[in-house]
Amino acid sequence: MYNNSRGRPGVVLAAVAVAQFAVALDLSVVNVALPAMREALGFAPLDLSWVVHVYALTLGGFLLLGGRACDLFGRRRLFMLGLMVFGLCSLAGGLAQAPWHLIAARAGQGVGAAAATPATLALLTTTFAEGPQRVRALGVWSGVNAAGGALGVLAGGLLTEYAGWRWVMLINLPIVAAALTLTLAGVPADARSARREKLDVLGAVLATGGVGLLVFGVVRSDTYGWGWTTWAMLVVAGMLLTGFVLVESKTSVPLLRLGLLRSRWVAGANVLVFFSTAGQFAAFYFVSLYMQQVLGMGAAATGAAFLPFSASLVLGTLVATRVTSARTPRTALVPGALLAAAGLVWFSFISSDGGFVTDVLGPCLVTGIGVGLVIAPIVAAATTGVALHEAGMASGLVNSSRQLGGCIGLAALATVAAHHAGRTTNPAELNGGYAMGLAIAAALFVIAAVVAVVVLPRRRAEAAAPQSAAPAESRLEGTPS
Incomplete structure (x- = not known):
């Protein structure tokens, strides 16, 4: 069943999937193009990494704000606004003539993505009723999200090698145009609210500042290390987030209603997505480096080598999606996390004199299926029992957990691997560092499995989230604007 007042469900799903593919693609598509960008624009060595980091920084920092804003001001409106900002900044990045032009464009892309991403999940949640139809729709969203990130490396390699680095930015323009066209064709206008609630400005400042500073402190550690400056940033971030929790506990219109976290589905899914994404991002990073710096594969070949992972992920x-439609998200999450952990343990036996077929292909297939079993049900779990008027809030929360898990996990495990390998370019020593990082990534998936067993309910009947006093449909019915 779906909500007939929500437009054409198939078109809504297509628009959301296309948009989320672009957002996920941009998390990895520029990585392979970094050397070409440095040569063309004259980046200083320490500045080049910010082409990647600033996108993660603005995306992570503004997700909670974007999620709540789409509840207050309209999901379709925020979705289209985010896409337009994302597209215009992609164009600006493709036309960049100086390092700061490209970094500013990437920051703008992150802001646009932070508006569009929670709106994608909120649109699905309010279009498809809770149950099998929503599970299938969220499964498509999750699959596209993962495939976009995995295919970004391949697309970045091919575009950089055969079309030029600018096309890793310009490729977003036709994707955004397609998403906007689908939105106009099938996503209904936002309902006019009977009363306008004010945005929690203080909460927004504290949340954006706290999460942004947390991401900034973590991602800069790969260049500047874990000295006192990095730790000072993390302490200040903790203080800001503590202040955010205090403000949210007292305000009548919170950016994040803390009562939402009393739901075992919502709380468990957010903890689970943090650990699983930390393991996934780190594994993706280490395997990519292993193929390039140990096996000596080129950028395009490395990207192509991820195709089996993408295929197995889609299969998972x-x-x-089929299992969760018939039962509960927990049914797929536990075996999926354990299977991903097993694949990463297998990966940890990589050798410096190995090869793609002997050291990568097998564990890649196992890990991909396991990750696919995990990422599809997580979003369904994180939105189970959530009132429709808080769909954006829940969406912003789970996407923030995903982004924080990826950033913190990658930075922490990259530091451990680098410390183990030392300052060397010797393939054997690099191999040891990557193997240790992959083993720790496996442990993170085991923790995710434990969370799923201990926290998530066994039955959907236990999923009802505590509701706020505001009427659930107060923002969903009325005359379209």
């Missing part, structure tokens, strides 16, 4: 997503 399809299986998880």
Whole structure:
């Protein structure tokens, strides 16, 4: 069943999937193009990494704000606004003539993505009723999200090698145009609210500042290390986030209603997505470096080598969607996390004199299926029992957990691997560092499995989230604006 007042469900799903593919693609598509960008624009060595980091910084920092804003001001409106900002900044990045032009464009892309991403999940949640239809829709969203990130490396390599680095930015323009066209064709206008609630400005400042500073402190550690400056940033971030929790506990219109976290589905899914994404991002990073710096594979070949992972991930997503439709997200999450952990343990036996077929292909297939079994049900779990008027809030929360898990996990495990390998370019020593990082990534998936067993309910009947006093449909019915 779906909500007939929400437009054409198939078109809504297509628009959301296309948009989320672009957002996920940009998390990895520029990585392979970094050397070409440095040569063309004259980046200083320490500045080049900010082409990647500033996107993660603005995306992570503004997700909670974007999620709540789409509840207050309209999901379709925020979705289209985010896409337009994302597209215009992609164009600006493709036309960049100086380092700061490209960094500013990437920051703008992150802001646009932070508006569009929570709106994608909120649109699905309010279009498809809770149950099998919503599970299938969220499975498509999760599969596209993962495939976009995985295919970004391949697309970045091919575009950089055969079309030029600017096309890793310009490729977003036709994707955004397609998403906007689908939105105009099938996503209904936002309902006019009977009363306008004010945005929690203080909460927004504290949340954006706290999460942004947390991401900034973590991602800069790969260049500047874990000295006192980095730790000072993390302490200040903790203080800001503590202040955010205090403000949210007292305000009548919170950016994040803390009562939402009393739901075992919502709380458990957010903890689970943090650990699983930390393991996933780190594994993706180490395997990519292993193929390039140990096996000596080129950028395009490395990107192509991720195709089996993408295919197995899609297979895992399809299986998880079918299982979750019939039962509960927990049913797929536990075996999926354990299977991903097993694949990463297998990965940790990589050798410096190995090869793609002997050291990468097998564990890649196992890990991909496991990750697919995990990522599809997580979003369904994180939105189970959530009132429709808080769909954006829940969406912003789970996406923030995903982004924080990826940033913190990658930075922490990259530091451990680098410390183990030392300052060297010797393939054997690099191999040891990557193997340790992959083993720790496996442990993170085991923790995710434990969270799923201990925290998530066994039955959907236990999923009802505590509701706020505001009427659930107060923002969903009325005359379209």
